[in-house]
Amino acid sequence: QKEVEQDPGPLSVPEGAIVSLNCTYSNSAFQYFMWYRQYSRKGPELLMYTYSSGNKEDGRFTAQVDKSSKYISLFIRDSQPSDSATYLCAMSVGSGTYKYIFGTGTRLKVLA
Amino acid sequence: KAGVTQTPRYLIKTRGQQVTLSCSPISGHRSVSWYQQTPGQGLQFLFEYFSETQRNKGNFPGRFSGRQFSNSRSEMNVSTLELGDSALYLCASSLRFGGSDEQFFGPGTRLTVL
Numbered sequence: 001q002k003e004v005e006q007d008p009g010p011l012s013v014p015e016g017a018i019v020s021l022n023c024t025y026s027n028s029a030f031q032y033f034m035w036y037r038q039y040s041r042k043g044p045e046l047l048m049y050t051y052s053s054g055n056k057e058d059g060r061f062t063a064q065v066d067k068s069s070k071y072i073s074l075f076i077r078d079s080q081p082s083d084s085a086t087y088l089c090a091m092s093v094g095s096g097t098y099k100y101i102f103g104t105g106t107r108l109k110v111l112a
Numbered sequence: 113k114a115g116v117t118q119t120p121r122y123l124i125k126t127r128g129q130q131v132t133l134s135c136s137p138i139s140g141h142r143s144v145s146w147y148q149q150t151p152g153q154g155l156q157f158l159f160e161y162f163s164e165t166q167r168n169k170g171n172f173p174g175r176f177s178g179r180q181f182s183n184s185r186s187e188m189n190v191s192t193l194e195l196g197d198s199a200l201y202l203c204a205s206s207l208r209f210g211g212s213d214e215q216f217f218g219p220g221t222r223l224t225v226l
Binding site for chain 2: 031032042045046049092100
């Protein structure tokens, strides 16, 4: 079993829709959670960074962490065609000798 | 503030050759991590350097090596290239090592091995 599971998609939604992207994980020690957006042939761009449980909002993006269920989500409101990309979740224990673990990414396509 | 920079952006090599990739982190960041990204395997962690010392290592053969200089710039070397080494190599920087800080990626070096 992989430490981090992410549905690869592709996920197609109409412009203006609310998008929900999710990752599940098995290591209860994870404390730091990130979401990245990666356009084709580019490096990943950090969208959201959260510590422990709870919600964090930044513009049209909301990150949600549920440590009891080992489940994290990224919500995109009023989705735009420019949001079409692959979204990667990443998480870490953050204990000094640990590293970030990435999901395999979900491909999102927002249709105009 | 300048982001993470990587050079070169594209490389074409043949099997058996070696290659060196370079990464300059965000100013003030002292940790540099390297990743290999392929369509089949996704993002795989290679190693992380902090203060010129390797702090974490992924499950890659010894052909993959790296180093970090006193100015935090890092290089990654792959010797005896194989076809399977064709990938996007990404460098990421953060303030500290160990996964408690935001990590920012560079644009990557796309390596093609023929």
